[in-house]
Amino acid sequence: MWNPEKELPYRHQVLMKWYWVFGIVNLIMNQVSGYPYMGYLLITWAVPLTILTYLSILGYSVHKLMYGTILSMFMVVWVWIYLNPSLLNFIFIWFILIVSSFYQNKKVILFAGFLTFLSTISAFYTYHDDIFSELKDHHIIILLLFDMVIILYLYLTTRYLESLRAKIEQSEAQVGMMLHSTREYLESFIRNTTDALVVTDLTGRVIKVNPAFEMVFGWKEWETLGHSLSQLTNPDEGEVERVITQVLRQMEPITFDTVNRTKDGQAIDINVVVSPIRNQEGTIIAMASLARDITERKRTAERLLRTEKLAAVGQLAAAVTHEIRNPLTVLSGFTQLIAEKNPDPTTQSYCNLMKSEIDRIHMIVSEFLVFAKPQAERLVEYDLHRLILETVALMEPEAHQHQTTLRCFWKGSVPLLHCDPNAIKQVLINLIKNSIEAMPTGGGVRLEVEGKEEEVVIRVQDEGMGMDETTLHHLTEPFFTSKEHGTGLGMAISQKIISNHGGQLCVESKLHEGTRVELRLPVCGIEQGHTDEEERT
Numbered sequence: 181m182w183n184p185e186k187e188l189p190y191r192h193q194v195l196m197k198w199y200w201v202f203g204i205v206n207l208i209m210n211q212v213s214g215y216p217y218m219g220y221l222l223i224t225w226a227v228p229l230t231i232l233t234y235l236s237i238l239g240y241s242v243h244k245l246m247y248g249t250i251l252s253m254f255m256v257v258w259v260w261i262y263l264n265p266s267l268l269n270f271i272f273i274w275f276i277l278i279v280s281s282f283y284q285n286k287k288v289i290l291f292a293g294f295l296t297f298l299s300t301i302s303a304f305y306t307y308h309d310d311i312f313s314e315l316k317d318h319h320i321i322i323l324l325l326f327d328m329v330i331i332l333y334l335y336l337t338t339r340y341l342e343s344l345r346a347k348i349e350q351s352e353a354q355v356g357m358m359l360h361s362t363r364e365y366l367e368s369f370i371r372n373t374t375d376a377l378v379v380t381d382l383t384g385r386v387i388k389v390n391p392a393f394e395m396v397f398g399w400k401e402w403e404t405l406g407h408s409l410s411q412l413t414n415p416d417e418g419e420v421e422r423v424i425t426q427v428l429r430q431m432e433p434i435t436f437d438t439v440n441r442t443k444d445g446q447a448i449d450i451n452v453v454v455s456p457i458r459n460q461e462g463t464i465i466a467m468a469s470l471a472r473d474i475t476e477r478k479r480t481a482e483r484l485l486r487t488e489k490l491a492a493v494g495q496l497a498a499a500v501t502h503e504i505r506n507p508l509t510v511l512s513g514f515t516q517l518i519a520e521k522n523p524d525p526t527t528q529s530y531c532n533l534m535k536s537e538i539d540r541i542h543m544i545v546s547e548f549l550v551f552a553k554p555q556a557e558r559l560v561e562y563d564l565h566r567l568i569l570e571t572v573a574l575m576e577p578e579a580h581q582h583q584t585t586l587r588c589f590w591k592g593s594v595p596l597l598h599c600d601p602n603a604i605k606q607v608l609i610n611l612i613k614n615s616i617e618a619m620p621t622g623g624g625v626r627l628e629v630e631g632k633e634e635e636v637v638i639r640v641q642d643e644g645m646g647m648d649e650t651t652l653h654h655l656t657e658p659f660f661t662s663k664e665h666g667t668g669l670g671m672a673i674s675q676k677i678i679s680n681h682g683g684q685l686c687v688e689s690k691l692h693e694g695t696r697v698e699l700r701l702p703v704c705g706i707e708q709g710h711t712d713e714e715e716r717t
Contacts, residue, residue, distance in 0.1 A: 188242045191283055195249065196236065199229060203256075224259040228252035246288055250280050254295045261303055265310035273299045274330060281334040289338060293331035300327055376450075376471040379457070382428070384409050384420040387466060396450075396473050398443030409469075413440040424467055427456050431464070437474070449475045486657065504545055512538050559681075562604075564597045564636060565590070568629060571608040578613070583622030586612070591630040595703045599681055604701075607674040611640040611697050614670070618644025618695065635683075636703055641696040647689040655687055 203225045232248055253276045260269040273296055280292035304312055304320050312319070370377055376393035380386055386404040394400055399412055410420045419438065427434055433455040441447055450471045457466040515538065519531035572586050579586050597604070615625045623643040630637040647655070656675040678685045682702050689695035 188246070188283065188285070192236065192242050192246055192249070195246075195279070195282055196229075196233060199249070199253070200233075203229065225252075225256050228255065246283050246285070247291055250276065250288060250292050251295070253279070254292075254299060258299065261307065261311075265303075265307040267311050270303055270311055273303075274327075277327075277330055278334070281338060284338055284341065286335055286338055289331065289334050293327065293335075296327050296331070297324065300324060374472075376473075378404075378409060378469050378471070380409050380420075380424075380467050380469070382424060382464070382466065384424060386412070393471075396442070396448070396471065397440070412443075423452075423454050427454055427467060428464060431456065440471075448473055449478050489657065504541070508538055508541055508545070559598055559600055561596045562599055562601045564594050564629065564638075567597070567601055567605060568608070568627060568638075571605050571612070572627065574605075575609060575612045575616075579616055579625070582616050582619070584616050584619055585624045587624060587626050589626065589628045591628065592632070594629055594631045594636065597636060597701060597703065599701065600677075603677045604681070607677050607699070608638070608640070610670045610674050615640060615642035615644060615695070618642055618646075631703075634703060635700050638699040638701070639696060640699075641694065643694045646691045646693050646695055648691050652687060652689055656685070 207222070207225075228248070229252060232245055232252065235248075236242075236245055254273070257269065257272045257276060260272065277289075277292045277296045280288050283289075300323050301320065304315075304323060308315075370390045373390065374392055376396040377388075377390040378386060378393055379388040386407055386409055389399070389401050389404050393404075397413060404412055408420070423434065423436075433453055435451070435453045437449065437451050439447055440450055451474050452472075453470045455468045455470075456464040457468055459465050512535065515531050515534045519528060519535075522528070522531075568588060572588060576586060612625060612627075619625075619642060626639070626641045628637075628639040628641070630639075656671045675685050678699055678701070684698075684700040686698040686700070687695065688698070
């Protein structure tokens with residue numbers, strides 16, 4: 181709230197300075213014009229003003245000094261009128277009355293008005309013949325009314341200005357409170373939002389980040405300030421510059437999805453909204469980017485899409501498999517009959533080839549049926565140690581043929597597994613077979629089994645060619661394969677079997693560095709119908 185009392189010392193100092201300037205100029209002009217009463221003027225002006233200035237320097241009360249200042253001005257005018265009675269000197273009385281309003285104090289105006297009344301009455305009757313010779317006695321009322329009008333105008337003007345300034349100060353205080361409240365709301369939003377916020381200049385250098393940015397990207401605020409955003413989040417080359425250019429061109433916010441990397445190099449999918457920040461003139465001076473981590477949302481969408489694909493494949497399998505097996509049985513029977521009745525080598529070789537391909541079709545159809553009905557209905561308590569050794573024994577001849585060694589490692593006690601042994605064995609055979617085929621020049625396959633309190637972890641790791649991110653991303657999709665004669669069902673079926681057992685299948689792979697597949701299976705009973713789960717690194 182505006183307080184006029186705080187401005188009184190400043191106003192008094194300004195008035196004193198102008199009083200000194202006016203007095204010095206007046207003395208110089210009178211000296212040049214040869215005014216005969218210089219001594220009187222010097223005493224009536226300089227002495228009181230010097231005393232007032234000295235008291236002001238000593239810190240005397242401004243409320244008393246301002247009355248003394250106005251009184252000293254009237255004393256100077258009174259002396260002027262006494263020495264030289266003239267209308268010009270009398271007019272200075274009204275001038276002092278107007279000057280008194282400079283204090284913006286109603287009491288000072290009333291005090292100056294009182295002195296104006298006294299000065300008017302005294303001058304009218306004392307110097308009537310010298311100043312007011314043309315006026316009648318009753319004209320004093322007109323002069324006093326004129327004094328009253330000036331006093332009333334100055335008083336009401338000062339009062340109105342005080343009220344107006346008070347309202348302005350009150351409005352400014354309210355606006356200030358609103359701005360402060362808005363700023364607190366904004367800062368609270370910035371601090372507490374789960375979306376990462378980063379403010380950059382028009383060159384892409386970071387000005388400010390919020391705590392969520394630290395959580396999402398792993399960078400502390402002091403590590404980001406002044407650095408290029410592209411160096412911190414590693415987007416596509418030139419992406420930050422392209423986005424800033426687009427916002428400057430469109431003059432409005434833009435939204436897009438992209439892939440950034442955290443401080444530790446992990447790739448994350450984010451949705452970004454980039455908005456321009458403007459100054460009071462409307463010029464864009466910075467950019468505010470709000471980034472939301474949608475990695476889990478995209479993974480969920482992918483899982484849902486994969487589930488829908490598997491459901492569609494399962495429906496197709498249920499409808500088609502029965503119709504395929506019937507003619508296959510007929511073909512297999514006639515092939516065997518032809519082979520028995522025609523013992524010549526050429527016919528036998530043709531029949532063997534036909535039987536091999538028919539068996540291959542039977543195998544594909546059998547795998548196809550996994551999508552149609554879960555195989556986890558025949559769950560039994562089974563020794564996992566025995567299951568692993570049986571699987572290794574089955575795969576050793578093929579591994580030996582490809583100059584590959586199979587090694588098993590055990591960590592902790594391995595509990596009994598509640599599972600379908602044939603299904604789990606099918607998964608392990610598929611994983612080992614993939615590892616062997618990934619090492620055409622030979623190598624080693626490491627099988628590691630680790631028992632934990634609530635689950636058992638089986639890891640199959642090879643030293644093969646590895647996979648790129650694109651292959652890894654589509655690895656468990658039905659009919660996706662990178663092999664020349666592959667069906668694209670092996671990993672999809674393995675994923676389905678592990679999912680039906682309530683477990684997880686995780687794949688880690690780097691190109692030219694090998695692949696590691698991790699199976700996590702619960703050691704207790706499970707319920708059927710679990711949603712497919714997969715984690716990729």
